[in-house]
Amino acid sequence: GYAFSPAVSGTNTAIDSNPNATTGLTPPITLVAGQNEPTIDAGLWQPASLGDLVWLDTNQNGIQDVGETGVAGVVVTLFDSAGNQIAVTTTNASGNYLFTNLTPGTYSIGFTPPTGYIFSPAGQGGNPTTDSNPNINTGRTGLINLAAGQNDLTVDAGIFPSSALASLGDFVWLDANHNGIQDPGEVGVPNVLVTLYDGSGQQIAQVPTDGTGHYQFTNLRPGQYAVNFTAPAGYNFTSQGQGGNPALDSNADFNTGSTPLVTLVAGQNDPTIDAGLWQPASLGDFVWNDTNRNGIQDAGETGIANVVVYLYRSDGTLLATTTTDSNGYYLFTNLVPGSYYVVFTPPAGYIISPPNQGGDLTKDSNPNSNGQTTTITLVSGENNLTLDAGMSLQPNSGGSGNPAPITTPPAFNPPSGTPTQTVTTTPEPGTETPPVPIVTPTPEPDSGSSGVTRTVPYILKVADRETVYSGQVVKFTITVVNPSNTEATNVVVTDNVPDKLVVKGATTSQGNVTVKGQNVTVDIGTLAPGATVTIVVTTQARDGIVGSVSNTATLSGEQDGILFTQSGDTTAVATVTSIPKLPNTGFKPAESNPLERWKPSTASTVQEGVSDLEMFGKPLSSDQTTWANHASLPALQPGAGPVMPVRLRIPALGVDTEIEGVGLRNGAMDVPSNIWNASWLNTSPRPGDVGNAVLAGHKNSVHGSAIFMELGKLQPGDKIYVSDMYGYELTFEVFDVQSYLLQDAPLGRIFGPSSEKQLNLISCDGNFIREQLTYNKRIVVYTRLSTNN
Structure with a gap:
């Protein structure tokens, strides 16, 4: 089992093998007297x-x-x-x-x-x-x-x-009606890139579809494969697995374009791996002032701006809302091929022209007298710009008018916001009262008033306050809802916060948040059927903020082939208005009487649908009877709802002071900048809201006593009055007064949730600890909203 190694390998005779590998014999060796030759070796190996x-x-x-x-x-x-x-x-x-x-x-x-x-x-x-x-x-x-x-x-x-090799194919088609089925007359899409992968995800081959939309992979070994289709620009994949016939359905996932794994056996040809494509459709386009009411767009007739237009699916599901632009045009885009109808809401005083006049679809009016069009069917890629609406002012219209803005001259600087008044006009005797148009409700999904069930995701947005001071924290709560029984994918919310606010952070109940400067992006991912996601964006008003701030959030994603972006359901706006702490008149709000307002007695009659200028005299003294053209209006009764606090009165202590809005500093409520002012924690509820609103004030300072020096003297039954910038005043009644050691103060009772409308006043108490520069106790006065408001 052994053989000799090759002889005389290498140059070192002391370590090589000497015998012939075949015979085992070495060459002759000559020895001289006394010589020792230790280099005659033999190597053996096993083959x-x-x-x-x-x-x-x-x-x-x-x-x-x-x-x-x-x-x-x-x-x-x-x-x-x-x-x-x-x-x-x-x-x-x-x-x-x-x-x-x-x-x-x-x-x-x-x-x-x-x-x-x-x-x-x-x-x-x-x-x-x-x-x-x-x-x-x-x-x-x-x-x-x-x-x-x-x-x-x-x-x-x-x-x-x-x-025994296998093959698979075969068809990419334009699904004109977006039903996921290869219907008669639907054509193939050429030059679509198709990629074949094996069961481990390795790319095997790649081909484009031919001129008829067909492709085929041949000479495939039996095993598992997957196909990926690359949709051309402007195309989307149709719904997967529709109709129950594998030879006529679409196999591509509508998000990724990839099919499930396909198992091929020896000699098999699977020609059922298909993909349906569709192009988004659109629908518009014009609302015009049909001055002669003939239902035809005549030369010189102009568009009407800000007309609300609703888009419905043929089953009555509200999909989107928009308004006409400054030229009267509107457009709904990214629509899935299918059947729709449109509802127009005419402005107050307008009626809709007769439909289908003149025989030209591009020039006629489409809605009936209730504002609703007939159902139209859009095919893949169609842009239908023939759904128009003619409207005209109805003669001698009557009824309650819309609020009319009142503009004030520069001499008077009221708080930000547009005052409004509502007027009523009466038709002349014997004039015709036209039919009252049916106005489709705006899409408020949680109100239950629209009478339709929405099946596509939508978004809501609210701010935690209606008005904001410089430096005040504003939280916007964005709610994303999937009301259907189908999941939505690739769901993203974007919130581009206006520069008047500084983004302080954002949280979400699902997904990942990215904050870059003023831009907040929340990648929710997959939104399960019936799921709700809550996003909170925290901002802070910049110094010197003026005017209104409208913060718009946008929702995007995909569901059942629907790209839900750029529609009424997918945008939500929350608006806050900056206000001064007091009107710039030098006097308290409504100092003489909180129920009175003044206007000039010479104001002209305000007509429905027509804005008019109302001139205010400049307040020169606290006696309004000395103002120019003064006249008392009917009493404006304040409600008992929450107020944005600007003034505090405590008659039992002789306190009548301003309220500052403050936030948190190092995790604790900040104090007012002026020792004679109170402060309201602007992250707590407003006075009058359900929960614990909190006011704080100094006990004293290095200069002596401060606004809440005698806060502990209040007794149950004493009254606390809080008013807003307009003079609306809420009454709170003391029901408990407590003094706590600093470390024992019940923060949950003071600041935590409550089912009642409470207002808690807090200040220092006890002994001053110099080492800690604070008092060892806190006095808390607990009040609740009076039933006499």
């Missing part, structure tokens, strides 16, 4: 061998299964590590081969399959003695290391007829 089987892999699984037989006459070639051919043999009748008497070293094997046969997949099953080793394309194995005496009988090859 290695390598085999073993080429078999017919009838199920093409790359594993030597029971009953599968060897293939005779297959040529097998032995290569050294450098790729040089060493020996060639053929498999015997049992399919076996063997290379023997191999010197230990590195080798590889090459198999040459018979004509019409191909190799099975390599390395299957996890058992080296029963798998196939050669590369399926080259027939060569990897390098094999043989040690002395080793007999490696694990180098096998599975082969099968090439006729």
Whole structure:
């Protein structure tokens, strides 16, 4: 079992082998007297061998299964590590081969399959003695290391007829009606890129669809595959798996364009792997002042701005709301092919022209007298700009008018906001009263008043206050709702906060928040059926803020092929208005009488739908009777609702002072900047809201006593009065007064939630601790909203 090593290898005679590798004899050796020759050595080694089987892999699984037989006459070639051919043999009748008497070293094997046969997949099953080793394309194995005496009988090859290869295809079509089914007349889409992947996700091949929208992948080995379609720009994938017929449905996921895994067996051709595409449609376009009421867009007739237009699906589901632009145009975009109708809401005093006049679809008016059009069907990519509405002022209109803005001259600087008044006009006797148009409610999803059930996600947004001072914290709560039984994907909310506010942070109940400067992005991801996500964006008003701040959030995503962006449901606006702490008149709000307002007695009659200028005299003294053109209006009764606090009165203590809005500093409520002012924690509820509103004030200062020096003297039953900038005043009644050690103050009772409308007043109490620069106690006066408001 041993053989001699090659003789005289190397240059060192002390470590080489001397005998002939075949005979075992050394060359003659000459010794002289006294000589010792210690270099006559012999090396021995054991030969290695390598085999073993080429078999017919009838199920093409790359594993030597029971009953599968060897293939005779297959040529097998032995290569050294450098790729040089060493020996060639053929498999015997049992399919076996063997290379023997191999010197230990590195080798590889090459198999040459018979004509019409191909190799099975390599390395299957996890058992080296029963798998196939050669590369399926080259027939060569990897390098094999043989040690002395080793007999490696694990180098096998599975082969099968090439006729067992599979194929798949076949069609990408334009789904004009977006039903996910290949209907008669729907055409293929050429040049769509189609990519084939194996079961492990490795790309195998890539082809474009031909001129008729067809594609095919051939010569596929049995196994698992997936197909990915790349939608051309402006196209979307239709709904997956519709209609129950695999030969006519769409297999591509409408988000990714990828199909599920497909298993192919030997010789199979699967021609059912298809993809439907659609292009978003749009619908518009014009609302005009039909001055002659003939229902035709005549020369010189102009558009009407700010007309509210609603888009409905044919089943009555409200999908979107918009308003006409300054030229009277409107447009609904990104619409899924399908059936829709539009409802127009005419402005007050306008009636809708007769429909379908003149025979020109681009010039007529479409809605009936109730503002609703007939149902129209949009196909893929269609842009229908023929849904117009003519409107005109109705003669001698009567009834309650819209609020009319009152503009004040520069001499009087009221708080920000537009005062309004409502007027009523009466039609002249004997004039015709036209039909009252039906106004479709605006889409308020939680009101239940619209009479429709929405099935697409929508967004709501509210601010935690209506007015804001400089430095005050404003929180915007964004609610995303999925009312349907279908999940929405790729859901993203973007909130571009106006520069008048500084973004302080944002949180979400689902997904990830990214804040970059004024931009807040919330990646919600998948929104489950019936799910609600709450996002809170915290901002702070910049110094010197003036005017109104409108903060708009936008929702986008996909559901059932619907791209819900740029519609009424997917935008939400919350507005806050900056206000001064007191009107700039030098007097308290409504100092003489909180129920009185004044206007000039010479004001002209305000007509419905017509704005008019109302001149206010400049307040020159606290006696309004000295003002120019003064006249008392009917009493404006304040409600008992919450107020934005600007003034505090405590008659029992002789307190009548201003209220500052403050936030938190180092986790604690900040104090007023003026020792004679009170402060309201602007992250707490407003006075009159359900919950604990909190006011604080100083007890004293280095200069002596301060506004809440005698706060502890209040008794149950004493009254606290809080008013807003307009003079609306709420009454609170004391029901408890407590003094706590600083560390024992019940923060939950003072600042936490409450089911009542409470107002808590807090100040220092007890002894001053110089080391800590604070008092050791806190006095808290608990009050609740009086029922006499």
